[in-house]
Amino acid sequence: MPKHILVLHGPNLNMLGKREPQIYGKLSLRDINTALEKKACAAGFSLSTFQSNHEGALVDRVQEALGQIHGIIINPAAFTHTSVAIRDALLLHDLPLIEVHISNIHKREAFRSQSYISDIATGQIVGLGIRGYLLALDAMMAILTDKEDLM
């Protein structure tokens, strides 16, 4: 059975491509999800994606995944800065966890530099645009195969 990676997207990320394109780029969430699925599949992993504008729906998805997945990549979007509930749900899992932000949250309004996720994450990728998701996937697959080389 291939190892399974769950990718979670928080509120308003369904509007990628339309939403503040100068910050978040022109590609849609579907474009990103397709690229992630293809890359994971080509490397022998399976990957599923889930987006919600609702905090409880994200908590439910994280709970449902218990025992079913090997790693989590999450862009909690605005919930990054507010959600103890998503943090607590993620803590149910003892798995590699990568936090992604398209923009550099440390370079924007002060409230965006606080993350309820970063201190429980394996690592964080911020400010590299949507390619941050693909970098996170590379890192996750390397972690899950125990790879330490630089290629």
Ligand code: DQA
């Ligand atoms: C974001 C940054 C958050 O502050 C914001 O609320 C988002 C997107 C990012 O990917 O840069 O919705 O997580």
